[in-house]
Amino acid sequence: MTSPDLRARPANRIPAVLCGVFVAFFLIQILTFDYGRDQGIYAVVARSILEGGMPYRDAWDFKPPGIFVLYAIARLFFGANDWGIRLLECLFLVAMCICIVRWAKKVFLPQLSGYFAIALAILIHAQLDFWHTAQPESFGGALTIFGLCTAPLFATDDRSPSRPLLRWFVAGVFFGMAGLLKPQLAFGGGLLVMLPLAARLLGKKLPFLQAFAAPKDGPGEWKSLFATGLGTIAPVALCALWFAAKGSLQDLYEVLFVFTPNYTKLGWQGLSPLDLAYNGVVDWFTGYSALVPLGISLLLLFAHRLSSRERAAALAICLLIALHLAGVVAQAKFFAYHYGATWPLTALLVGLGIALLWEQAIKASRWWIAAFALIVPLICFTRSATKGVPQSFLARTSIRTQALLSGGLTPQIRDELASVDGVNAGANRQIAQFFQEIDSLSPGKPLRPIFIWGFEPIIYDWANRPASTRYIYNVPQRAAWLQQTMRDRLMADLAANPPEFIIIERHDPLPGVTGNYLDSGDALKDFPELRSLIEGHYKQAFTHEDFMVLHEAAPPVAAAKPSPKP
Structure with missing residues (x-):
């Protein structure tokens, strides 16, 4: 188990500050991203909504309705421009980072776990570049983190968290909202609320599950399950009522339950479910960042040092990741943005693994600290999530940074950076x-x-x-x-x-x-x-x-x- 006195080491302050600067730098980069094809679709549908129209009936696309509402909100508050949705996206990311750091401090003993996690999550998000961000998964990942951090999974000081039923309900609302962006994300709340029940049924065989055990003075597993289900259904029901009031339920049904399934089947041709699952898991684990296999390997290496609470938290995160990957595999397209909701959760695991390595380094010697400070940042850029664009991630970042320092990105630079994959x-x-x-x-x-x-x-x-x-x-x-x-x-x-x-x-x-x-x-x-x-x-x-x-x-x-x- 990690030594508690490491939490107060001054050596933790410098990495924490550097992670914060790192996050701020890449959030500024994200603010400069333009539209790709998908973002243009969402913007036009959002325009129709603000003019009194409805998705599918008056402006057709086959994505779930949540993304159009977010683009409409950005357009309502920030105007008809390309940067409004990026500002809203960054606000979501900032709130997500705050939640990750606070949750990690409560659940994981290594103090830097949350800071390393947000640095990796924002790095991958920025590397995805303009086409694969401001997507449904981009916002769904943040909402998943909000739901995870709200759910009263762990007691504090042997006491039940305050108002557990309300917290389960609110967590369900977050997962329900995420489901309006990507359907599989809606089941996250139901998955988490089943963990206390698993602790009661399997706690003797798997002692670390006792960290999920519902306090004796708590509301009980079934009331918690009902509260979470009610919260999850609430935003979905409100959306259905909106479509019903506008006379568009039939249009919604036809697109999401008739057209979209046929689109999904395109990716299944010639591949077995096992092939698809293998492709999805390997792509997630190795295809976007070298820190993912490194951090998870470190987590397994230092698993003996984790407390029961930390192991239980890691299990909850793994289950949510598995749920997300099941949705990616079912879509069978494996577009880069399909993994967008999974990276914040993945970053929590990776951040814990890297934080455990950092604590090992500061216990060893300054040479170990120096090696960590040199090698880990280098590994960050050995594999990039940037795909389908002519320049490398570092080259595109350099172009944007130089343009910002020179007074802003000109239309010519913006158009060159946004011209990829047949789009001019x-x-x-x-x-x-x-x-x-x-x-x-x-x-x-x-x-x-x-x-x-x-x-x-x-x-x-x-x-x-x-x-x-x-x-x-x-x-x-x-x-x-x-x-x-x-x-x-x-x-x-x-x-x-x-x-x-x-x-x-x-x-x-x-x-x-x-x-x-x-x-x-x-x-x-x-x-x-x-x-x-x-x-x-x-x-x-x-x-x-x-x-x-x-x-x-x-x-x-x-x-x-x-x-x-x-």
Whole structure:
């Protein structure tokens, strides 16, 4: 067991301060992140919500509704910009870091466990870069930590925590809110509340489970389970009531329980459940940070020094991680952001392992401390969570830092950093500027809708033009399942609300989403109804990068064409 006198060592102060500075630096980096495709979708749906519309019915996507509400909150308080959601994301992360440090101090004896944990959690979050952050999992991870820290799992000084039923209820609310972002996260509260029951049933065989034992003067396991379940159901029920009041329950059902399961099945083709599980666990353990296998190995190495309370806490964290990974494996896509909710929990385990190593070092000699201070930071950057971008994490961080020190990121730098995986952020912005310029020629004139046949809905938002249809991108019409139904609805939308302009995108194949390698241009050839509408009522105005812009009558003035990129 760890010696209590190590908690007061002055040598702990410097690492704690450095971890805090480390976290602050990368939070500033996160504030500079722009939108990727997904963030553009969420922003356009959020815009629809604030205009009185509903997700799925008025602005279509297949993610759970919680992420749209968060983007709407950011837009409501911080305006229609790219940085509002990043500010809200950082507020969540700061609150999460405070909870991790406070919880770790109460549960783990090594004082630095929480500080090392937040440093790793924020490092991985920043390494995921713009595309894989501000995702449902990004916020779901913080809400999971809030639920874990609220749950009255451990008694203090042989006494029951105050108001345990209320705390179980609030913990359930946090997990329920996380479930509105990613369904599997909702079960975290139910998993935790079962641990006191496990302590009663298995405590004699597994003595460390007694740390979960419900105090004799407490409410009992079944009341706690009811309180947690009620809390978990509460936000889900409120969301269902919101959709019911707006007459959109059928739209929600069709997207989440009909379209999305077919999308999920794409990743199962040719792989057994065992293959998928292996891929998911190995990817989590080795694919994003070298500190993860190191820290967990250290935790196992020093396991004999852990108290029963610490072992019980580690078990609770492992169970939540397993729940998260089960959801990632079930999705079978293994996108980087799918692990986003798991890193704060993983960081708690890794932070404990590294803190145990630190205490071993300060008990040994200054040479051990020096070796720790040199080797551990180096290991941080031997494997990065940054994926799918042209530059390394250190290079992108250097570009952002130099730009901030020089007065801020220019639009050109921002667009270069946000142009990855077939997305040309500069071209998107220039197409949007085209509409801004022609709209500025007729101030006060009502803005007519436009229609994008492609996968860049952010143009709607940047151009400040309404969409002609609920389908803000064309995956539903390109996917094999429900294709004709979705096409019929699209054509009905376009007939009821004819677009002034149609923008056709090329070179945007999405086999992981649509199940085929056709881009939007190729998919149009197999969509005779839309092709007939375009050929009969629209003329080409101009082409720019991967976009062809068509106008319903005469082409707009040439002066309004977007200028080439510098």
